[in-house]
Amino acid sequence: MNKIKRFAVAMTGALLIAGPAVAEDPIKIALIHGLSGSSFEAFSKQTQTGFNLGIEFATKGTNTIKGHPVEIIVKDTQFKPDVARAVLAEAYGDDNVLLAVGATSSGVTKGMLPIAEEYEKILIVEPAVADSLTGPESNRYVFKTSRNSSMDMQAQAIALKPDANLHVATLAEDYAFGRDGIAAFKSALQGTGTTVVAEEYVPQGTADFTAATERMFNALKDKEGRKVILVYIAGGGDAPGKIKAMEPERYGIELSMGGHILPVLPTYKRFPGLEGAVYYYYEDYSNPINDWLVKEHMARFGTPPDFFTAGGMAAALAVVKAIETADSLETEDLIKAMEGMTWETPKGAMTFRPEDHQALQSMIHFKIRVDENVDWAIPELVRIIEPEEMNIPIGRQN
Template identity: 50%
Template sequence: MKHLIKPLSGAILAAFAATAAPSVFAQGKDLKVALIAGKTGPLEAYAKETEVGFMMGLEYLTNGTMAINGRRIKVIVKDDQSKPDLGRTLLAEAYGDDKVDLAVGTTSSGSAIAMLPVAKEYKKVLIVEPAVADAITQEKWNKYIFRTARSSMQDALAAASTLKSGSVGFLAQDYAFGRDAIEAGKEALGATGSKARVVHEEYAPATTTDFTASAQRLFNALKDKPQPRVLAIVWAGPNPMNKIADMKPERYGIALVPGGNILPVMKTWKSYAGTEGTIYYYYAFPKNKMNDWFVAEHTKRYKMPPDMFTAGGMAAASAVHAALSKAPNAKNGDEMVAAMEGLSFETPKGKMTFRKEDHQAIQPMYHFRIKKDQKTEWDLLELVREIPATELPLPVRNKR
C-alpha cells in the first residue's frame, strides 16, 4: 500500500470542508462527515490534535484519495468552543442542514453529553472522540452513540491495575470529567482486586492556579496512612503536577501518580524520572504498520511525533472509514448502527472493536515509567507493560 507523504495543502483542506453534496448513500454521491471539536477555549490543544489525526487517518486509509469506492469523503469541521449549548446546536445543524451521514465529536465531556439526544432525535450516528465521561456510554447513551475514545472507567481500570495496596488521594477538576474519573477510580480499585484505600478526594475549579490549600488537605489526609501513599492527579489542560511537586509531598512519603497527558505537558516532567502512570497512547509504544506510518509522517510534517489526541483522531477516522466501507448503501442511521455493532477497525494502538452492548471501543492501555535518560526532546516514557483489554473489566451500564 502506498501512502501520500506530502502535507495536506490549504486548498485540499478547504475542499474537505465543502458542503455541497446531498447525504444519501447511493453510488457516486459524496459521503459527508461532521467533525465537531472545541477548537477555541480551554481544550483547544486537544481539539486541534484530534482534527490533525482525523484528517491524517482518512488520508492513510484512502491512499490519499479521500474517497471510498470512488465516492468522495467531505469533512465539515465545526468549533463548539467546548460549550454544551453550542455543541448541541452544531450537531443539529450538521444533521439537519448539512445532511451529514455521520458525525464525530467532541472534546468536552459536557458538550458531548449535550449532543447525545440530538443523535437520537435525528436517528444518525455520532462517534464520540475524545470525550471520556462514563455517562456517554452509560446512563446518557442511546443506540446511535459509538465511542472510539477511552472512557473514564477504562482509564481508571488501567491505573488501578498498577496499584495493589496502600492509600490513595485524588486531585481532580470540579466538573463532569473530574468527578466522573474519580468515581471510576474508586470503583476500579475494587474491580481489579486492589487492596488500596481511597482516603481523600479533592476537587478544584478548572481555572485553579494556586493549589496550596488543595495539596495541603491531601497531604494531611495521606501522611499517616499505610504505604505506599499516592496522590493521583486527574486533570485536563495545564497540569498541576509541577506545582504539587514543588510543595514536596515526599516529606510525607507521598508519591505523585500522573495520568497520561499530551507531550508538551509530559515534557515538563523530566525531573520525575522513575515515576509511573498509565496512558491511552504514547507514540513509541504500539508496534504496527499504521502507527509506524503515523509516527514517521507526523514527525516529518510537524517536527514532533503524534500525541494521544492525534492518535484518537486517527482512530475515529478509521471507525468512520470502516463503517462507510461496510455499509456503503445504508439508507438510514438504523442500518448504519446495525453495521457498526461489533465492528473492528485498525488504529495506531492496534485493533479496536465496538462492543455490541454499549458501542464502547474495547482497546488496550499502557503502563509507563518516566525515563531517566531521555535521548531526544520527545523521548519521555518507557513502556512497563501493555495492559490488554482482557484485563480491563469494563462494566456494561447503559440499561439497553
C-alpha cells in the same frame, strides 16, 4: 424526429448525466470540536489532524469510499454546550452529514447526545472521555472510539500494583471527566485492599492547589505503608508541580498520574521514575498503522504524532470500515455494521461493544524516563494492558 423520439433521447441523456452524479455524491462527515475558547484547543486540532490522516490511510489516498468522495465539514463548539448542540443540529439538518465526530470536552459532548437521537444519525465520540457518554443518558446512535474514564483508571490502578499496603488521596477537576474518573478508579481498587483516604475536587481552571494539597497531606501523612497522591487533571494549572513544590516526600508521599500530550511532557522531567497509565505514546506501539502514522507525521509536521492524533485516526478508520461493510448508507445499516465491529488502529485492534458502543482497547503502563537529548520526559513502556485485563462497566443496555 417526432416528439416521442425527442423525449426518449432527452431522457436517455438525462439518465446518463444523472447516473454518475448520484454515484459520486459526497459522503459528508462533520467534525464538531472546540477550536476557540479553551486550552483544550490543542486536543481538538490533534484529533482533526489524526482524522484527516486516518481517512487518507484507510482510502489509500483516494479520499473516496465506495466511489463516494469524502467531504469533511468542521464546526466549532467554542467549548459551549449550547453552541455544540446548535452546530451539531446544523450539521445533521442543513448540511445533511452522514455522521458526526466530536467533541473535545466531556461536559460539552454530553449535551450533544440528544441531538443525535433527535436526528437519528450517528455521533462518534472522540476524544471526550467520561463514562457517562455511553451511560444511561446516552442512546443507540452514539458510538465512542475514545477510551473512557474506567479505562484510564483501571489501567492506572494496575500500574500502581494495589494491595492492602497502599493508601491513596485523589485530586481531580469538578466536572464529568474528573468525577467519572475518580469513581472509576475507586471501583477498580475494590477487592485489592487499597484505601482511598481523601478525594479532592477543584473547579476547572484552578491555579492554586494549596488548600487541597494540605488536606491530602493531612489524610496521608500518618498512614503506614505506601502513600500516593493520584492527580487526574486534564487542564492547566500545573497541579503536579505545585504539589511537588510543597515537598510531599517529607511525609513519604509519592505522586502518580496519567500521561499527557507532548507539549506537557517536558514538565514530567521533574518526576523521573513516576509510573502511571496512558492511552497512547508513539514509541510504545508497533504495528503497520502506527508505523505509517509516525513516519507521515514526522515528514509533514516535523514532530511525532501525539495523544489525540492517534484517537482521531482511530475514529476515521472506524468510519471507513463501517461504511465499507454496511449494506447501505442508511443509519440503521451503519449501526448494524458497527455493533461488535473490530477494526485496526495505531493502538492495535479496537472493538465496539454491542451493549453500549464503547470501543474496548488497550492502554499503556509506563515509567517516566528522562533523556537529556529528548525535549520531553519519555513514558517508557512497561507493558501493554490488554482490554480483557480491564473490567469496564457496561454503561447502557441497547
